[in-house]
Amino acid sequence: MRIATINRDTSETKIAVTVNLDGTGVYDIDTGVGFFDHMLEQLSRHSLIDLHVRTVGDLHIDQHHTVEDTGIAIGEAVAKALGDKRGIHRYGDALSPMDETLTRVALDISGRPWLVWKTEFSQKRLGEMDTEMFQHWFHSFAQAAGITLHVETLHGENNHHIAESAFKGLARALRKAIEIDPRKGDAIPSTKGTL
Known part of the structure; x- marks a missing residue:
């Protein structure tokens, strides 16, 4: 089982995260930001990654940290949890429709983090979450995970749908990329021999 726990403790936040990449999409999430919790629940459910998150942050300042x-x-x-990435598919992509919204997500678990973000919001907040923080979350996640990540909303009007289709698209692309490919055995999916 590919399971990992990270504890991040700074003067701004105290965070405990556990993931099980071979889970069933079970989640237990509390960040103190309701809409953000809802998006992370979508990430877990649609990627089939079990996700436990406890975040206590300096929300009296703002949501950034x-x-x-x-x-x-x-x-x-x-x-x-991915370790040396032996046997994974490595690449994943998804078209994520949600009513009038369609978002395309493509990723490569390359060890070379990058984010291309072509998604816009027409309002500043969803619930209590600042919409400018969505791009920042995707950037932070991609950098820390070592993922090349492209997110593009091809069409969308409803801001809730736009955010949710991006997280669901990431989930479905990530699910493909982290799955073990039985044809690869335990080979690292790179001609370099490392990722």
Whole structure:
């Protein structure tokens, strides 16, 4: 079982994350930001990664540190659970429709973190979450996990749908990429021999 726990303890946040990459999408999440919790629940459910997150952050200031550091901790946990990445598919992509919204997500578990973000919101907040923090979360997650990640909303009007389709798209692409490919055995999926 590919399981990892990360504890991140700073003057701004205290975070405990556990992931099971071979789970069933069971989650237990509390970040103090309700809409953010809802998005992380979508990530868990649709990736089939069991996800336990406890974040206590300096929300009396704003959400920045809470969202950023949670992204870092989840990314670090995924990277740790993947180990040397033997046998994984490595690449994943998904088209994620949600009513009028369609988001395309493609990723490579390359060890070379990068985010291309082509998603916009027409309002500043969803629930109590600042919409500018979505891009920041995806960036923090991709950097910490060592993932090249492209997220593009091809069409969308409803801000809730736009956010949710991005997280569901990430979940489904990640599910493909982390799955063990029986044809690869325990080979590292790179001609370099390392990722």
